[in-house]
Amino acid sequence: MKRILCPKCENYLTFDETKYTEGQSLVFVCEHCGKQFSIRIGKTKLKSKNRNEEALDQESDKSTFGSIVVIENVFGFKQILPLSLGDNVIGRRCVGTKINTPIETGDMSMDRQHCVINVRRNKKDELIYTLRDFPSVTGTFI
Numbered sequence: 001m002k003r004i005l006c007p008k009c010e011n012y013l014t015f016d017e018t019k020y021t022e023g024q025s026l027v028f029v030c031e032h033c034g035k036q037f038s039i040r041i042g043k044t045k046l047k048s049k050n051r052n053e054e055a056l057d058q059e060s061d062k063s064t065f066g067s068i069v070v071i072e073n074v075f076g077f078k079q080i081l082p083l084s085l086g087d088n089v090i091g092r093r094c095v096g097t098k099i100n101t102p103i104e105t106g107d108m109s110m111d112r113q114h115c116v117i118n119v120r121r122n123k124k125d126e127l128i129y130t131l132r133d134f135p136s137v138t139g140t141f142i
Contacts, residue, residue: 004028008035010095012104017041065119065127068101075107088117089134111136 002017011032020026020041027038068090070079081090081101091114093102099113111134118130133140 004039006030006033006035007037009033010093066129068117070103070105073107076103076105079103083117083119085119085121088119089113090115090117091134109138111138115140 001014003012003014005012006028009030009032011030013028013030015026015028022041024041025038026041027036029036065083065085067080067082070076070081072078081103083101088101089099090101090103091097091099091112092107092110093099093104094112097112101117103110113134114136115134116132118132120128120130122128131140131142
């Protein structure tokens with residue numbers, strides 16, 4: 001099963017890519033907003049479910065600062081999100097929200113700007129991680 005992103009509401013739609021050939025055009029109607037759009041099947045147009053895991057495997061050099069793992073549940077799929085130096089604002093992915101670590105989920109108890117993980121180095125060049133609430137409506141727990 002492959003997932004495609006609706007260009008209007010940015011929700012994902014899934015379809016069975018094995019029923020179609022490369023180069024074939026498909027028309028979709030988003031079940032969330034009703035937007036009709038088309039795609040052409042090809043390697044660059046298909047979104048891989050594990051794209052975050054593949055990106056993390058490729059980033060095995062010294063410039064990585066860790067990552068957070070979103071566990072798969074009824075609200076969304078497993079995601080591995082890399083962290084960067086400084087403030088990593090984490091929240092539910094939504095159109096128009098300014099965050100640098102978006103989590104794709106249908107869980108409305110997660111705020112659009114939920115928490116912040118700050119990554120910095122101390123005097124011994126060790127990484128220090130600090131978690132704080134954004135403040136969110138539901139709070140943040142360790």
